[in-house]
Amino acid sequence: MVKLEHLYDLKDRLKKPTNSKLQSSTLRFELVNLGNGLEPQNINLDLGLTPDERLDFIHLLKIYKNVLLGIMKILRHMILQLFNILFL
Numbered sequence: 001m002v003k004l005e006h007l008y009d010l011k012d013r014l015k016k017p018t019n020s021k022l023q024s025s026t027l028r029f030e031l032v033n034l035g036n037g038l039e040p041q042n043i044n045l046d047l048g049l050t051p052d053e054r055l056d057f058i059h060l061l062k063i064y065k066n067v068l069l070g071i072m073k074i075l076r077h078m079i080l081q082l083f084n085i086l087f088l
Contacts (some may be wrong), residue, residue, distance in 0.1 A: 028048070029045055029047055030045050031043075032058060034058070034061055034065050041065065043061065045057065045058070
């Protein structure tokens with residue numbers, strides 16, 4: 001018979017390390033609007049960035065937001081097609 005304490009110790013040893021960037025309970029972010037007053041386009045931006053990194057990141061996102069939105073539309077369309085092929 002296996003002691004329960006040993007079973008849980010074994011499970012902890014075999015468990016993969018947690019990705020703290022994805023599963024941290026302390027993730028802090030600010031809401032940044034890349035759009036305008038009539039058409040807001042909000043993103044969550046990490047509060048851990050330096051002021052220079054923050055400005056550079058926002059600048060890049062504003063420049064490439066149309067490209068990123070186009071890619072997202074294409075991916076959404078491809079995922080829907082794949083879903084239809086696999087499940088319908």
